[in-house]
Amino acid sequence: MTTSGHSPDPLAFVPGTLAPTGRVALVTGGGRRVGAVVVRALASRGYSLAIHANRSFDEARRIAADLESSGLPALAVTANLRDEGPTRAMVHRVADHFGRIDAVVTCAAVWDPVPLEEVTADDLRATFEINCVGTFLVAQEAGAVMATQEAGGAIVTVGDWAVARPYRDYTAYFASKGAIPALTQSLAVELSQRNRRIRVNCILPGPVMLPAGLSPAEREAAVAGTLVGREGRPENVAHAALFLIENDFITGACIPVDGGSSIA
Numbered sequence: 366m367t368t369s370g371h372s373p374d375p376l377a378f379v380p381g382t383l384a385p386t387g388r389v390a391l392v393t394g395g396g397r398r399v400g401a402v403v404v405r406a407l408a409s410r411g412y413s414l415a416i417h418a419n420r421s422f423d424e425a426r427r428i429a430a431d432l433e434s435s436g437l438p439a440l441a442v443t444a445n446l447r448d449e450g451p452t453r454a455m456v457h458r459v460a461d462h463f464g465r466i467d468a469v470v471t472c473a474a475v476w477d478p479v480p481l482e483e484v485t486a487d488d489l490r491a492t493f494e495i496n497c498v499g500t501f502l503v504a505q506e507a508g509a510v511m512a513t514q515e516a517g518g519a520i521v522t523v524g525d526w527a528v529a530r531p532y533r534d535y536t537a538y539f540a541s542k543g544a545i546p547a548l549t550q551s552l553a554v555e556l557s558q559r560n561r562r563i564r565v566n567c568i569l570p571g572p573v574m575l576p577a578g579l580s581p582a583e584r585e586a587a588v589a590g591t592l593v594g595r596e597g598r599p600e601n602v603a604h605a606a607l608f609l610i611e612n613d614f615i616t617g618a619c620i621p622v623d624g625g626s627s628i629a
Contacts, residue, residue, distance in 0.1 A: 383437040386411035389463040390610075391456070393446070393503055394473030396421030396428065398574060399523075399599040403470050404428060406603035410611075412468065413438040415459040417503075419445050419473070438463070446473055446499025447491065456506035465514055468610045469507045470521045471500045474542075478534040489537045496541035501548055508556045508563060517562025519610040522549045523602075526569040526623040546619045553617035564616035566609040571623025573597035592625025 390407045394400035396418030404414055405428075414432055416439065418425035425441040432439035440462055444455035460466050474496045479488060504520050511518030524545035531539045546567055553565040572587045575596055588596055605622045609615060621627045 383408055383432065383435045384411050385413060385437055387413075388467040389413045389415065389459070389465050390468040390470070391415040391417065391459050391466055391503070391507060392470045392472060393417040393499070394421075394471075396423075396425035396441075398472075399570070399602050400470075400472035401428060402599035403472055403603045403606050404432075406600070406607055407468065407470075407610075408432055408435075408437055408439075410607065411437075413463055415440050415442055415463065415466075417442050417444065417455060417473065419443060446502070447494045449502060452499060452502045453506050456503055456510070460507075460510045466507050466510045466518060467514075467516065468519045468521070469503060470523070470606050470610075471503055472523055473499060474523065476535060476538040479537065480534055481536055484536050489540060492537040493541040493544075496538070497544045497548065500545065501552075504548075504552050504565065508552065508559070508565075511563045512556065512559035514560070515562075517560045517564070520552065520556075520563070520565045521606050521609050522552075522565070522567045524549075524567050524569045524619065526571045526621045526627045528569075529627060549619060550617045557616065562613075564609075564613070566615055566617065567619040568602060568605050568609070569619055569621045569623065569627070570602050571597060571621065571626040573599055573602055573622070590626050590629055591623065592629050595624070597622065597624055 390412040392400055392404050395404045395416040416425040416429050422443045429439035429441040442455050444451040446452050500522055522545050525542040528539050528543040549565055549567040556563040601622050
């Protein structure tokens with residue numbers, strides 16, 4: 366699970382001067398954490414960036430300003446992904462501003478640990494609406510834009526490797542993330558019928574940002590659960606996103622980026 370913790374400064378992920386290519390990418394949850402690193406990875410490939418954020422909108426604006434000062438067009442946008450109208454409007458604002466959308470990476474998510482006995486129906490609905498329904502809305506609207514483009518586009522969703530091996534206190538979170546692979550494959554089929562050059566794939570991250578509050582024993586257990594024997598980095602997820610965006614013969618795939626946790 367991609368949880369909170371210290372990570373390398375995403376500004377360091379882009380070496381040298383940025384060179385715009387005319388391609389446009391939208392990253393949800395791009396204001397901080399893994400999403401911010403994905404933004405920098407796409408910037409390093411010359412994508413103009415639309416950086417979505419909700420609670421971290423100030424950080425998204427700062428990153429956008431940094432990219433602009435480096436010569437790359439960038440725009441910070443906001444919407445609560447629980448709200449259908451504003452979410453759809455946010456995607457259209459990106460398309461109107463840049464004139465196209467070539468890539469989408471849906472990093473926005475919530476994950477609040479709650480003991481099973483305390484999980485309410487509203488908790489489940491709220492988590493599902495942001496993590497799954499929000500992903501769907503962004504992909505549906507961006508896919509409609511891509512369908513009108515000769516080059517199509519690429520959408521990368523973000524699930525979680527641990528839906529196959531869930532742990533305690535995250536019932537609502539795992540329910541919402543467990544739907545992402547099925548949603549990804551359905552979107553891959555549906556959008557290919559609108560434009561054969563639209564591809565949809567999924568990343569299933571493992572322990573790439575362990576919580577800062579983990580005890581040494583908990584951290585050791587998380588690392589021991591991988592085959593590589595170490596914690597991953599947000600850059601590992603960003604590299605996978607670039608691969609899935611750039612490889613034009615992969616669609617409907619769900620790629621674990623978990624250090625082998627899913628088979629350990």
